[in-house]
Amino acid sequence: MLLLTVGIWRLASGDDFPQQLNVHGGEAIYKAACAACHGTTGEGTPKALAGFDKPTSFPHFNKCDETTPEFTRDYKASIRDGGPARGFSPIMPSFSGVLSSSQMDEVIVYLRSLCKEKGWPLGExxxxxxxxxxxxxxxxxxxxxxxxxxxxxxxxxxxxxxxxxxxxxxxxxxxxxxxxxxxxxxxxxxxxxxxxxxxxxxxxxxxxxxxxxxxxxxxxxxxxxxxxxxxxxxxxxxxxxxxxxxxxxxxxxxxxxxxxxxxxxxxxxxxxxxxxxxxxxxxxxxxxxxxxxxxxxxxxxxxxxxxxxxxxxxxxxxxxxxxxxxxxxxxxxxxxxxxxxxxxxxxxxxxxxxxxxxxxxxxxxxxxxxxxxxx
Ligand code: HEC
The missing domain is CATH 2.40.160.40 (monomeric porin ompg)
Known part of the structure; x- marks a missing residue:
């Protein structure tokens, strides 16, 4: 009964990923939960597919100059609590309850690997x-x-x-x-x-x-x-x-x-x-x-x-x-x-x-x- 209530509440609140995602490894998590909006290479999905206008601050995870200076804690806050946690668009959903803290860390390590050029100092x-x-x-x-x-x-x-x-x-x-x-x-x-x-x-x-x-x-x-x-x-x-x-x-x-x-x-x-x-x-x-x-x-x-x-x-x-x-x-x-x-x-x-x-x-x-x- 409790599970049913939680399920109905989640459907009613429009949560896209109602369940804990049982996938491991940064790349696999990214493909399952992020690529639909962020694109397979991290540059973002075209509007026709993603269905939303990209905010000007939309990240391109494959661009080293944009991503390497970022703080991991900022990435994690947007992933855990959704875009508004860092004053970004609510199109970026919250993955709290969908990804565990360590899954979030794994996917961030993967995001970091999408910059292929060596030698950029990392934001940390x-x-x-x-x-x-x-x-x-x-x-x-x-x-x-x-x-x-x-x-x-x-x-x-x-x-x-x-x-x-x-x-x-x-x-x-x-x-x-x-x-x-x-x-x-x-x-x-x-x-x-x-x-x-x-x-x-x-x-x-x-x-x-x-x-x-x-x-x-x-x-x-x-x-x-x-x-x-x-x-x-x-x-x-x-x-x-x-x-x-x-x-x-x-x-x-x-x-x-x-x-x-x-x-x-x-x-x-x-x-x-x-x-x-x-x-x-x-x-x-x-x-x-x-x-x-x-x-x-x-x-x-x-x-x-x-x-x-x-x-x-x-x-x-x-x-x-x-x-x-x-x-x-x-x-x-x-x-x-x-x-x-x-x-x-x-x-x-x-x-x-x-x-x-x-x-x-x-x-x-x-x-x-x-x-x-x-x-
Ligand atoms: C429904 C579409 C959608 C999905 C699914 C999605 N995102 Fe996003 N994400 C966005 C949008 C749109 C933004 C840009 C928000 C803005 O700039 O106002 C964003 C922003 C971000 C940011 C903030 C970047 C910064 O500049 O600090 C991170 C990090 C991020 N997404 C990671 C992820 C990860 C990891 C996943 C999968 C676990 C994911 N996103 C799934 C749409 C999505």
């Missing part, structure tokens, strides 16, 4: 962005970071960062700083800082298979290098720029550890054109954190992190300045492509003239949709 290696430390993964996103002095002379500095993936392994970065500082005569003055243009290049990336669970619990690592030119667009006399162009180089190495723990390392160097404007400086930035999500690991993502930052002038006899930044990042919308983070930067030594600061950012990963989509 895209660790949460820290407030100061730069990560290795190339992205297409816009980030606005604001830093405010918590004590001492009032100052507000902002940086608008535009990042765009170029092909398989590169990313363009354009950083536009602007801010307000206190004038010597009192009052505040504001303006543009030194604009930087850079290119990030991935040297190595590897994600280990995780036969016992989803890819987002896998381990792996990614290494990139970035070179940038900093232009003297800021007004040095007003404290908004260095006064002359400089070059910057850094490496970024991110490691995924078991238990969704991650470590980010970024050693780098800044080289002004003439040292009378300022010394060469070197830095080491590190961030350690972990991601937590409710709703069976697919809900809102919280990532507490701790950064340790060392800065040093490359002149004899100078000491390294150390800071720590406790912080967290959180996803704001259902699609999880709009995120925010906040933290507190605390100088540990040499604290004269180095105020405590509140730092916050807002990220829009426009690769995954518009600013107002997916809420």
């Amino acid at each position: 290696l895209n660790v949460p962005r820290a407030l100061v430390t730069e990560k290795a993964f190339p992205e297409s996103e816009t980030v606005l970071t604001t830093t405010v002095n918590a004590k001492g002379a009032p100052a507000v500095s902002n940086e608008l960062d535009y990042e765009r993936i170029l092909g398989k392994r590169d990313q363009l970065e354009l950083a536009v700083p602007f801010g307000w500082v206190q004038k010597e005569t009192g009052g505040m003055t504001g303006g543009l800082g030194d604009i930087a243009i850079g290119d990030k290049h991935v040297l190595y990336s590897h994600l280990n298979d995780n036969p016992d669970g989803p890819l987002y619990e896998s381990t792996g690592s990614i290494l990139s290098v970035q070179g940038e030119v900093v232009l003297a667009t800021g007004d040095q006399r007003r404290g908004l720029g260095a006064g002359e162009p400089s070059l910057g180089f850094f490496a970024a190495y991110d490691q995924l550890l078991p238990g969704q723990v991650f470590i980010q390392l970024q050693p780098g160097i800044d080289i002004p054109r003439h040292t009378e404007f300022g010394p060469r400086t070197a830095y080491l930035r590190t961030a350690v954190g972990r991601s937590f999500a409710g709703d069976g690991e697919l809900g809102r993502l919280w990532s507490p992190m701790l950064e340790v930052i060392g800065n040093r002038d490359l002149t004899p006899g100078t000491k390294t300045d150390w800071d720590i930044v406790p912080e967290f990042q959180v996803t704001l919308n259902r699609r999880q492509h709009i995120r925010a983070a906040a933290g507190y930067r605390l100088p540990l030594n040499d604290t004269a003239g180095r105020p405590k600061q509140v730092i916050a950012y807002f990220i829009w990963d426009w690769f995954d949709g518009g600013l107002f989509e997916g809420w």
Whole structure:
């Protein structure tokens, strides 16, 4: 009787796949449950066969540039709870009760195999962005970071960062700083800082298979290098720029550890054109954190992190300045492509003239949709 009631309820609710699908192996599951809409090669079925107009965000699982940056947890949320779970169309049905969690993981591994080109870094290696430390993964996103002095002379500095993936392994970065500082005569003055243009290049990336669970619990690592030119667009006399162009180089190495723990390392160097404007400086930035999500690991993502930052002038006899930044990042919308983070930067030594600061950012990963989509 109970079974009959459940059966009638399911028919009435229009569920297309009323029963648990007893098929195993990613490819077999895909053919049985997904190919009718997504096509045998993952490019989608023609409208005449599928019977629906494809939303502009319809995925092409065979296109590496579209699929490799995606997070497995986002795929799994759409499969388990249907498109609306990530702010997509309800044409994408929920497979909860049809596929078990491990069947979903199997079919995602199969989706991942439809990109036939090697060498694309996988989205799982895209660790949460820290407030100061730069990560290795190339992205297409816009980030606005604001830093405010918590004590001492009032100052507000902002940086608008535009990042765009170029092909398989590169990313363009354009950083536009602007801010307000206190004038010597009192009052505040504001303006543009030194604009930087850079290119990030991935040297190595590897994600280990995780036969016992989803890819987002896998381990792996990614290494990139970035070179940038900093232009003297800021007004040095007003404290908004260095006064002359400089070059910057850094490496970024991110490691995924078991238990969704991650470590980010970024050693780098800044080289002004003439040292009378300022010394060469070197830095080491590190961030350690972990991601937590409710709703069976697919809900809102919280990532507490701790950064340790060392800065040093490359002149004899100078000491390294150390800071720590406790912080967290959180996803704001259902699609999880709009995120925010906040933290507190605390100088540990040499604290004269180095105020405590509140730092916050807002990220829009426009690769995954518009600013107002997916809420
Ligand atoms: C009834 C047709 C239909 C079936 C059956 C179907 N899908 Fe979909 N799926 C869609 C549509 C349409 C979208 C695009 C939704 C959008 O972009 O708004 C989609 C989106 C997705 C996405 C989201 C991609 C992204 O960009 O994050 C994933 C993942 C997905 N489908 C996987 C599957 C899997 C795996 C199966 C089989 C277990 C499956 N789908 C079965 C129609 C379907």
